[in-house]
Amino acid sequence: MCRMRSSRPIVVAAFVLVCGGGLRAQHSSAAEGPPPQAEAERRDLFDRVIANQKKNDEGQAIYERIERLEARKGPAGSPPEIKISRAVPAGTGVDHIPIGPDGKPLDPVAYRGALEKLERSLTWASEDGRAQRDAYEKIAKKQKERSDLIDATRTALLFTLVSREPRGDRMLSKYRMEPNPAYRATSRSTSIFAKVRGYIWIDEAAAQLARVEVEVTDDISFGGFLARVYKGSHLMQDRYEMAPGLWLPSYSQYDFDGRRLFVSFGVHDRTFYSQYRRIGPPKEALAAIRAELGKSSPATADP
Numbered sequence: 212m213c214r215m216r217s218s219r220p221i222v223v224a225a226f227v228l229v230c231g232g233g234l235r236a237q238h239s240s241a242a243e244g245p246p247p248q249a250e251a252e253r254r255d256l257f258d259r260v261i262a263n264q265k266k267n268d269e270g271q272a273i274y275e276r277i278e279r280l281e282a283r284k285g286p287a288g289s290p291p292e293i294k295i296s297r298a299v300p301a302g303t304g305v306d307h308i309p310i311g312p313d314g315k316p317l318d319p320v321a322y323r324g325a326l327e328k329l330e331r332s333l334t335w336a337s338e339d340g341r342a343q344r345d346a347y348e349k350i351a352k353k354q355k356e357r358s359d360l361i362d363a364t365r366t367a368l369l370f371t372l373v374s375r376e377p378r379g380d381r382m383l384s385k386y387r388m389e390p391n392p393a394y395r396a397t398s399r400s401t402s403i404f405a406k407v408r409g410y411i412w413i414d415e416a417a418a419q420l421a422r423v424e425v426e427v428t429d430d431i432s433f434g435g436f437l438a439r440v441y442k443g444s445h446l447m448q449d450r451y452e453m454a455p456g457l458w459l460p461s462y463s464q465y466d467f468d469g470r471r472l473f474v475s476f477g478v479h480d481r482t483f484y485s486q487y488r489r490i491g492p493p494k495e496a497l498a499a500i501r502a503e504l505g506k507s508s509p510a511t512a513d514p
Contacts, residue, residue: 259418261361263458267419267450268357270457273496275299277314277486278307283479291481299329299500302336302493303346314486326504333497360400367394367404370411383412383421399433406431419458422449430469440469453487460484 278298281291296307308325309317316322336343370386377383388409396402406429412422427444444467453459460482467478490496 256413256415256418260413260420263417263419263456264361265358266456267458270454271459272300273489273491274454274457274459274487275490276459276484276488277310279483279485281481281483284477299490300496301329301332303350304332306332323504326500330497330500330504330506333493333500336493337497356400363397363401364404367391367396367401373410376412378412378421381414381416381421384415386411386413388425403431405429414458417452417458419452420450421458423447438469438471440467444468454489459487 276298278296280294280296282294283289283291294307294309295312296309299306299308306325306329308322308329310322311317336346367390369389369391371389372384373387374385375382376385388407388411390405390408394404396405406427407425408428409423409425411420411424413419414421424447425445427440427442430442431440432438433440445464446466447464448460449462450458451461453461461484463480463482463484465478465480467476469476490499
């Protein structure tokens with residue numbers, strides 16, 4: 212099976228849920244800029260944003276892309292380590308194949324070897340065995356947890372319309388995001404909502420999340436206090452329409468500091484995403500990779 216790139220702290224995943232999560236809004240006063248939205252209009256907009264975000268999540272699982280990761284491991288000002296890769300969904304993970312700045316293989320022999328390894332991962336993911344069913348059940352469980360956390364944001368967070376701003380030829384609505392003081396967390400995961408605030412930008416014409424900035428306002432503990440993300444950690448992400456009706460990240464930045472057990476860690480990454488291309492679910496992707504390798508491929512079932 213393929214392996215995903217080393218995971219971010221769990222708080223990052225939770226923030227991504229906030230980025231695409233349910234929204235409960237309150238209107239701003241006239242002094243803050245734009246006029247208040249009608250309640251029915253606002254509810255309809257946010258319902259469509261949520262539905263579209265779920266479609267985006269599904270779409271991202273069948274689109275490959277180029278990722279340029281700039282990771283800084285030393286103190287501020289240290290030069291980042293740059294890794295450029297072709298990121299290909301492979302059913303139960305995402306395979307990252309190194310490439311050069313020009314998008315071409317750094318080493319043709321090593322690149323072919325990586326494609327053959329990806330072929331094996333996709334072959335495994337396309338089969339219907341006990342191991343595969345267990346793996347997909349775990350994915351389904353995580354998706355359910357994600358959905359539940361998204362639903363929790365409907366009451367855990369308050370969003371206030373503060374302005375409308377142009378981005379290119381589009382107009383975005385900017386909302387301030389704050390914890391709802393009346394919300395009572397129902398799990399360790401939902402408790403993080405009381406410790407974050409920030410802004411989101413929505414493209415109302417498309418009913419899509421276009422940008423998000425989130426800041427940690429108090430230390431957040433995980434795993435029975437075995438890990439902690441410190442106050443001041445920050446996440447931002449830009450999203451654009453990468454395929455008709457599909458809005459996916461173009462840029463993400465993570466700046467997190469904390470500790471795991473007794474060891475301090477820092478995540479200071481910038482990732483640029485480009486050249487999205489539909490490769491399909493595992494059986495469809497397998498046929499595409501075999502064709503790229505110049506191999507004959509047996510007929511595959513419909514994805």
